[in-house]
Amino acid sequence: DAGVIQSPRHEVTEMGQEVTLRCKPISGHDYLFWYRQTMMRGLELLIYFNNNVPIDDSGMPEDRFSAKMPNASFSTLKIQPSEPRDSAVYFCASSYSAVAFFGQGTRLTVV
Amino acid sequence: ELKVEQNPLFLSMQEGKNYTIYCNYSTTSDRLYWYRQDPGKSLESLFVLLSNGAVKQEGRLMASLDTKARLSTLHITAAVHDLSATYFCAVALSTGNQFYFGTGTSLTVIP
Numbered sequence: 001d002a003g004v005i006q007s008p009r010h011e012v013t014e015m016g017q018e019v020t021l022r023c024k025p026i027s028g029h030d031y032l033f034w035y036r037q038t039m040m041r042g043l044e045l046l047i048y049f050n051n052n053v054p055i056d057d058s059g060m061p062e063d064r065f066s067a068k069m070p071n072a073s074f075s076t077l078k079i080q081p082s083e084p085r086d087s088a089v090y091f092c093a094s095s096y097s098a099v100a101f102f103g104q105g106t107r108l109t110v111v
Numbered sequence: 112e113l114k115v116e117q118n119p120l121f122l123s124m125q126e127g128k129n130y131t132i133y134c135n136y137s138t139t140s141d142r143l144y145w146y147r148q149d150p151g152k153s154l155e156s157l158f159v160l161l162s163n164g165a166v167k168q169e170g171r172l173m174a175s176l177d178t179k180a181r182l183s184t185l186h187i188t189a190a191v192h193d194l195s196a197t198y199f200c201a202v203a204l205s206t207g208n209q210f211y212f213g214t215g216t217s218l219t220v221i222p
Binding site for chain 2: 031033035042043045048050055056091093095098099100101102103104105
């Protein structure tokens with residue numbers, strides 16, 4: 001398996017634009033997590049899914065953020081409208097039972 | 112709210128020396144993880160500790176878990192430059208599968 005695949009790897013966008021981050025989890029994994037990493041706040045859990053169903057989205061910072069998982073092999077994290085303070089590295093991770101495996105991350109810069 | 116605290120936040124050590132990184136967490140959990148992150152890279156799973164008293168070793172790294180004290184340690188023996196990275200502990204809640212990460216310890220091994 002190729003591991004957790006995220007796209008794009010880098011995204012630069014202007015404030016106010018919509019941004020969509022994509023994630024393909026490892027086949028067979030039933031949990032999917034979205035994290036945000038910044039120097040100031042470290043690694044924050046934004047939302048996680050179990051069997052494609054959102055379980056806990058209490059970490060989503062604002063209504064501008066939304067996440068979907070339409071099937072077991074694909075998830076998106078959307079920010080609309082984006083703001084400079086959303087600049088961060090966004091990681092997707094998937095797991096089956098114990099260990100979570102992380103993707104390479106998407107480095108988002110909002111100017 | 113679950114809090115996961117690591118110390119030290121920054122560690123600079125000479126090659127050949129030993130040191131311990133500590134991870135304290137604030138709520139009941141019987142699953143603790145250690146991850147490594149190289150600059151600009153993703154997170155790599157190092158250890159999974161699933162019970163009180165669990166001890167795992169890989170090369171120069173050894174991790175242990177004391178669930179009663181809510182404490183995990185990552186011990187580094189005879190450090191080498193290749194161990195320079197940021198190390199995170201993560202705790203999974205007993206009631207769910209979400210992973211909460213500590214602040215990270217940035218380790219620099221000096222020749």
